[in-house]
Amino acid sequence: MDRSRARHVRMLASLTAAALATALLGGCSDSGSGSSATKATTQAAAARKDASDVQSDYQRVIKDVLPSVVQIDAADSLGSGIVFDDKGHIVTNAHVVGEEKAFKVTAATGEQALTAKLVSSYPEQDLAVIKLDEPPSGLKAAKFGDSSKVEVGQLVLAMGSPLGLSSSVTQGIVSATGRTVSEGRAGGGTGATIGNMVQTSAAINPGNSGGALVNMDSEVVGIPTLAATDPEMGDSAAPGIGFAIPASMVKTIADQIVKDGKVTDSGRAALGITGRTVLGGDDYRAAGVAVVDVVSGGAADKAGIKAGDIITKLGDTTITTITSLSEALAADQPGQQVQVGYSRDGSGKTAEVTLGEM
Structure with a gap:
């Protein structure tokens, strides 16, 4: 073979090797693209499965709990309630039953x-118990x-009859715990101050009032009672900010009412006074609570x-x-010792007080 032909053969061999390397590299690239596509498909399938699992969980909880949630019609109000026992006792909000x-x-x-x-009814905690005259079997x-x-x-679900739409369910999360919230008296509210509320x-x-706030274990963790209002929007409801009375307090109060017909141990701290807000200073701002009467x-x-x-x-408040x-006081307990600051005839004083019970 002459030198020219040898160089030509070597050049072809080099080109063939280069083409093979390119093909191999191309194959690696194609393989990676296929792997990414497969991974994306797997992730999408997993996401669909997760969504399907959450949906199934929601449906299971609704099926478990909704039969225990009722609609309550009073003369001037409409609300919800929860079946408390198989004897026909139903727990709800005091503002749902009103004076009825x-x-x-x-x-x-x-x-x-x-x-x-x-x-x-126990307006101080905005809770009440009613009883069916003839409880149906299988309650x-x-x-x-x-x-x-x-x-x-x-994750939580709120079940009740909002705006009269019975057996309605909404979903959300627990947004905060340990909230102390004061109800207004407008619209039939009790004016109660309630501690340890669950924000959702x-x-x-x-219409949701008195219904059930439920976790994913089909347990009632609170009774939805009120929604926050926005003063800048004419006291209209603030979306996504609702409050529920914690289940432990609900059971404490309802158990006493079922057993004794009334609340015998509120678990609420009290000073044993009747008071009113007083204004002070040139700007007439609220400056304290004047003691009108003291419980002997x-x-x-x-x-x-x-x-x-x-x-x-x-x-410290x-x-x-x-x-x-x-x-x-809603954040304290009966029997707890607190220091109370007050003024008498313009002089500041303090007293160590052992809190009583409401």
Whole structure:
């Protein structure tokens, strides 16, 4: 073979090797693209499965709990309730029952309305118990969970009859715990100050009151009671900010009403006074709570606080209004010792007070 032909053969060999290398590299690239596509497909399938699992969980919880949620019709209000036991006791909000003594109750199963009567109402915690006159067979009591185990971020469902739409369900998360909230009296509210409430993003609308806030274990963790309002929007409801009375408090109060016909141990701290907000300074701003009356033998009386004194501090909390005093007390416990700051005849004083019970 002459030199020219040899160089030509070597050149072809080199070109063939280069082409082969390119093909091999191209094959690697194609393989990677295929792998990415497969991975994306796998991830999409996993996402669909996760969504399907969540949907199945929602449907399971709704099937478990909704039969225990009822609609309550009073003369001037419409709300929801939860079947408390198989004897026909139903727990709801005090503002749902109002001043009424008799009610019509419709189960989520859509059966004919049943009649019920008030057992007792406890407006201080906005809770009440009514009882069906003739409990139907197979009445399913709800399962109440431990509200101390409720955590921010947990998925929850709110079940009730918002705007009269019975057996409605909304979903959200637990947005916060340990909230102290004061109700207004407008629209039939009790004016109660309630501690340790569960805040949720699940929609709470008129008619949801007294219904069930439920976790994914089909346990009632609270009773939806009110939605936050936005003063800048004419006190219209603030979307996604609702509050529920914790299940542990619901059970404590309902158990007493079922057993004794009334609340015998509220678990709520009290000073044992009647007070009113006072204004002070040139700007006439709220400046404390004037003691109008003192319960004889109560916590304030034992500590030497008298009518005419102006309470300005409870523990580390500055007190400016009767609402702020109620909210501070809602965070405390009966028997707890707190320092109360007050003024008498313009002189500042303090007293160590052992809180009583509401």
